[in-house]
Amino acid sequence: MKTDLHRRLQAHGRRPMDPAARGRQLAIIEAAVDQQRRSGAVAHAVRRRPRRRAAVALLSLALLVPAGVGVAAESALPGDTLYPAKVFAESVRRIIDDDIAAEHRVVELEQLVERDAGAALLDRQLQEARREVDALATDHQLRDRLRDLERRLRMVTDRSQVDDGRPTHDQPIDSSTDEQPSDQPATDERLTDPHPADQIEAPATDQPPRETDTDRRSTGDAPADGTDGDRSGGEHDRRAQEPAPVGETDGEPVPAPDEPVHRGDGR
Amino acid sequence: MSFTLGPALPMLSQGVKGLNRIEYADSYPELDALCEGVRELAPAAFRALYASQTDLLHSFAFSILRDRAGAEDAVQQAFLELVKAAPTFTGDGRSIRAWLFRSVRFRCLDEIRRKSRRQEDLRATLPDRADEPFIEHGLDPELEAALSRLTNQQRQVLFLRHVAGMSGHETAGVLGMKRGAVFATAARAERRLRQLLATESEVAS
Numbered sequence: 016m017k018t019d020l021h022r023r024l025q026a027h028g029r030r031p032m033d034p035a036a037r038g039r040q041l042a043i044i045e046a047a048v049d050q051q052r053r054s055g056a057v058a059h060a061v062r063r064r065p066r067r068r069a070a071v072a073l074l075s076l077a078l079l080v081p082a083g084v085g086v087a088a089e090s091a092l093p094g095d096t097l098y099p100a101k102v103f104a105e106s107v108r109r110i111i112d113d114d115i116a117a118e119h120r121v122v123e124l125e126q127l128v129e130r131d132a133g134a135a136l137l138d139r140q141l142q143e144a145r146r147e148v149d150a151l152a153t154d155h156q157l158r159d160r161l162r163d164l165e166r167r168l169r170m171v172t173d174r175s176q177v178d179d180g181r182p183t184h185d186q187p188i189d190s191s192t193d194e195q196p197s198d199q200p201a202t203d204e205r206l207t208d209p210h211p212a213d214q215i216e217a218p219a220t221d222q223p224p225r226e227t228d229t230d231r232r233s234t235g236d237a238p239a240d241g242t243d244g245d246r247s248g249g250e251h252d253r254r255a256q257e258p259a260p261v262g263e264t265d266g267e268p269v270p271a272p273d274e275p276v277h278r279g280d281g282r
Numbered sequence: 283m284s285f286t287l288g289p290a291l292p293m294l295s296q297g298v299k300g301l302n303r304i305e306y307a308d309s310y311p312e313l314d315a316l317c318e319g320v321r322e323l324a325p326a327a328f329r330a331l332y333a334s335q336t337d338l339l340h341s342f343a344f345s346i347l348r349d350r351a352g353a354e355d356a357v358q359q360a361f362l363e364l365v366k367a368a369p370t371f372t373g374d375g376r377s378i379r380a381w382l383f384r385s386v387r388f389r390c391l392d393e394i395r396r397k398s399r400r401q402e403d404l405r406a407t408l409p410d411r412a413d414e415p416f417i418e419h420g421l422d423p424e425l426e427a428a429l430s431r432l433t434n435q436q437r438q439v440l441f442l443r444h445v446a447g448m449s450g451h452e453t454a455g456v457l458g459m460k461r462g463a464v465f466a467t468a469a470r471a472e473r474r475l476r477q478l479l480a481t482e483s484e485v486a487s
Contacts, residue, residue, distance in 0.1 A: 020472060020479075021444050027422045027429075028445030032340040032354060040358045041332055045325055047365045052323045 092123050092130075093140055114157070117147035121157050124164050128171070137168060313375025320368050320378065332361060335379065338446055339386050345441045346390040346434060356389035376452065383446070383456040387438070394434075424486075428478035436471035443468050 088100035108115050124140045148161050319327025343353035360382050429437055442453040454461045
């Protein structure tokens with residue numbers, strides 16, 4: 016029954032096209048094929064795919080590269096290749112976040128200090144950070160962070176002055192060696208006020224000056240800071256075993272904190 | 283007593299196949315050979331494709347439109363579309379065949395929509411086809427009357443399955459249906475057709 020129906024449907028369904036109509040249609044279709052060939056559709060089709068692929072690749076690059084640079088530049092520091100990209104991104108973000116630049120500058124300064132960056136770079140960064148932080152509200156927490164950093168920088172500069180054994184007038188980061196940083200909070204006046212050159216004048220001899228020399232000249236106190244004390248302590252220990260150099264004013268290698276010898280040292 | 287179904291299964295399967303005696307094509311090697319030529323717009327390939335598919339496509343269009351001129355137009359439009367799309371065509375002979383059938387079907391449905399907008403009742407014109415030349419090709423008036431009572435989708439499924447010899451998968455591809463829906467529609471259409479034919483023969487006798 017099923018095959019019978021199938022046969023009937025097959026016989027009934029076949030309606031061949033009229034031969035005249037067939038010939039007419041074939042001529043039209045062949046003409047269309049010819050026209051399509053002459054218009055270069057084949058070559059175009061072959062070329063189009065690589066071109067489309069290249070366009071997609073370019074578009075992806077155009078979208079991905081700036082995003083990648085932006086992400087990579089987030090952690091850039093002054094002097095890095097991507098730092099300008101960071102500054103540019105910052106200028107955009109500034110529209111919605113006023114503190115972003117100040118925060119970046121302070122964080123960068125922290126990182127530069129950690130990395131023992133050059134004095135000139137540190138000074139430039141400090142100026143930048145000050146400029147940005149000054150524009151903030153007076154009670155902004157970034158001020159405290161910057162103040163701490165300035166204190167650390169001063170200590171570093173002090174140490175380098177003492178260790179190098181030569182004055183660092185040319186170093187832009189000024190240090191006020193007349194008082195220990197941990198004794199009292201630093202003020203902006205002190206930070207900006209350069210220390211008088213005669214206070215840190217190098218001794219006449221080639222001997223490296225003692226760290227406590229300048230301190231004691233002004234305060235007469237032993238270093239209160241633990242770190243400083245440790246550093247100088249080590250040096251003092253070494254010197255304690257050496258004979259005192261002839262002609263040196265402070266012949267005592269490890270003076271007592273309140274020893275009056277230095278206080279009366281012409282100051 | 284032990285009974286194993288294993289050896290009986292191939293026999294059963296053969297028996298069912300033999301009972302149906304309907305073979306559905308899964309691949310078309312002669313069309314596969316033409317694909318490259320079609321892609322490169324070779325006139326010979328288009329001639330061969332047209333020669334092998336025109337009658338079937340025309341029959342399919344006619345089964346939907348019940349109109350010779352409309353069916354011819356639909357076939358021509360489908361081939362002209364293929365000429366335009368050929369350079370970017372990817373696929374084998376089966377897909378090019380399915381593409382042509384789909385294209386013809388869309389042309390026919392467009393034509394039906396256009397006609398219905400003109401408020402023409404197609405069904406009313408169906409019985410008045412006695413003077414058409416396809417009577418010479420073995421028109422079955424009983425079957426024609428029964429087919430006219432089926433839905434358009436049922437007629438399309440029956441055509442693609444029984445006349446074009448398409449598999450369920452291919453038919454589903456052409457009609458945009460699920461394979462299961464194709465089988466269900468075919469079964470329902472065949473049952474309905476048998477009922478209608480039985481009623482017709484009863485009336486005639």
